Amino acid sequence: MADIRLVDVSKAYGNVRVIDNVTMTIGSGEFWVFLGPSGCGKSTLLRMIAGLEDINDGEIHIGDRRVDQLPPAERGVAMVFQNYALYPHMTVRQNMAFGLQNIRTPKDEIERRVDSAAKILELGHLIDRRPSQLSGGQRQRVAIGRAIVRDPKAFLFDEPLSNLDAGLRVRTRIEFAQLHQRMKTTMVFVTHDQTEAMTLADKIVVMNNRKIEQIGSPMEIYTRPASRFVAAFVGSPSMNFLPVKAVADKAGKALVTLGDGSVVETAIPTANLPKGGTFTFGIRPEFVRIEANGAIKGKADVVERLGDRTLAYVRLGDGSTVIASDTGISSLDTGHEIALGVDGASAHLFDDNNVAYSAA
C-alpha cells in the first residue's frame, strides 16, 4: 500500500503533446478514477504510472521511491488491461502464477497465493481452463486475480468494464467496490463512464484534452464543477446551459436575467464573478421543476418517462431548450404549456473562458 505522486508530468509523441503538466497525489489506500472522453490522455496517464509509457518531463513517485525511470516490474504495481491481456496458451492457474514464477517465488507460496486469489474471485472450478474457454466476466476476474497474487502497492485498471455487457458491468462494478474495501490498496481506475466514476471513486480526476479539468470527490465534481466541460460531462441527462442577458447584484448574490426575460435568484457571490464579459447559466435538470406558478414559461416538446421520474424537453420563449424533471407519475404530455421553477441555489454561471462559478 502506497501513495502515488505525480509532479509536473508531461508527455509528447514527437510534436504532439498528450499530457500537459499533470500534478496530483493519490493517497495511500484511496480509489481514484480518471474520467474523460476518448483521447483525453487518461489511459496514457495510467500507463505512465505503470511504466508502459515513458514520460518526457516531471516525476512519478510510488510510496517513498521515485519510479519514473524504473521498468514496469520494479514499480510494484499491477495492472488490469482493457482486453485483459491474458496469456492465451496458459491455464488460469498458469496465468496467475506467471509473474511469481518469474521472480522465483517458492512453489508452495505461489500455490497458496493463487488458491487464495481464486477463492476470493470464485475461480476455483475454472483454475485449469484456458482463457478461450472462459466468458468475458470470468476472464475479467482472472485478470484481476493475476494482479492480486502479486500483492502490489497499487492496482491500475484500464477501462476494465468496457468489454462487459450492461448487466455484468453493474455486478462487476459492485465487485470492484467490494474488492477495494477488502484489500484497502491504492487503486487507480480509468473509464469514460461517469456512472462507474461516480459510484466507485474516492476522488475523480476529470480529464479533457490532455489536461486535468478538476480533481474532487464525486459529489464535489457533481455539485461544484470547475468548468463547463466538467458540468456537461458529468451527469445524465447533461446540465442545462442557457444564455444570460444580464447579471445584476442582489445582496451580494448574482441575479440572472435569462434569454427569455425571466429572472433567477442564485446563491453565487457576485464578488467572485469577473467584471464584464458574457455568461452562460447552468442548471441540472433535477433543479428545474414543473410548478404551476413557476416563473419560466414554455412548451413541452418531448416527454420521456423513465419510471422513477419524468423528463420534459421544454422550449422557452427565446427558443432555447431546457430539460426539466417531474415525478415519475406525471400527467405531463407533449405540447403542454407549462411553467418551470428553478432552484437558484443550485445554479452555476460560466464565463467566456468556461470557468464555473457556483454558490459559496
Place this chain on the structure above:
Amino acid sequence: MRRNRVTEYATAAVLVAPFVAIFGWMFIYPTIQMVFLSFTNAPLIGNGVWVGFENYIRMFQDRIFWNAVWNTSYFVLLTVVPGTAIALAIALMVTRLKGRTQSLILAAFFLPYVLPITVVYLIWDWLTNFQFGLIQYVIEPIMGKRINIWRTIPWFMPSAAILTIWWTNGFSILLFLAGLRNIPRDLYEAAALDNASRWQMFRSITWPLLWPVTVLCLTIQLILQLKIFDQVYLFAQGGRTQATMVLVQYIYEQAFQKNSGGYAATISVALFVIVVIFSVLQYQVLRVRGEK
C-alpha cells in the same frame, strides 16, 4: 429455417465445380497416370508394356536411387530446421525496427527470394569461384587453402544448403513477421509488469504463440526442400553427378536423358509417398505438441 436441400447442394456443386474440374484434370488424372506408368516400361513419349512390379524391384536394388534418397534427406536435414530457425531470428530482429528502416531491411532479406535460380546460380558461382570468389577469402585463412567447393563432395551439400537458405528464407521471414504482428502488444506489457525478462517473454509468449506459424514454415520448407533439383543440377554439371544426385534430379535423368519414362514414374511415386508421409507426419507431430 429449412430451405430446399437439393437446391443448396446444387448451388454448392456449381460453385465448386470449376475447381474440382481443374484439380481433377490437372492433378488427379496425371497422378493416376503416373502410378499407372510406373508399372510399364514406357519411354519418355508413348505407351509401354505392362511389366508389373519390375520397376519397383529395380528401384529397391538401385544404388543410385538410395544415394539420391540419402542426399535428399541430408539436404532436407541441413535446410529445413536451420533455415526456419534463421528466419525466426531475422524476423525477431526485423520486427523491432520501425518504419522505413524496417521496410528497407526486410526488402534486403526478401530480395533473394524473387531471383530466378539462374541468377542465384550465377551469383553463387562467382562468390564461390576457385580463382576469385569472395568466399574463398574466408575459406583460405580457415582451411589453409582454397577449396573447389562444387567439386569437393563433403562440401557440396552443405554449400547448396547455405545457398538455398539464403535464397528461400525471405518467405519464411514474412510468415514469421506476420505471426509476430498477430501477437497482441498488451501481452508483452502484461509480461513486463509480471517481471518477465526478455528471454522469459520469448520463451513464454513469443515462442508458444508463434508455434502454429513455425509448424507452417517447417512444413512448407520440408515439402519444398524434398523437391530440391535446380541448385544441385546446376552446380553439379560437369562433375561427378551421381555422387551428389538428388531424387528429382534422378527422375529428370531417367526420363529425359535415359528415355525411361516408366522407371522415372516409379521414382516419382516413391518421392510422392515420401513427401506425403513426411509432411503429414511432421504436421501432425508438431501440431499435437503445440496443443498439449
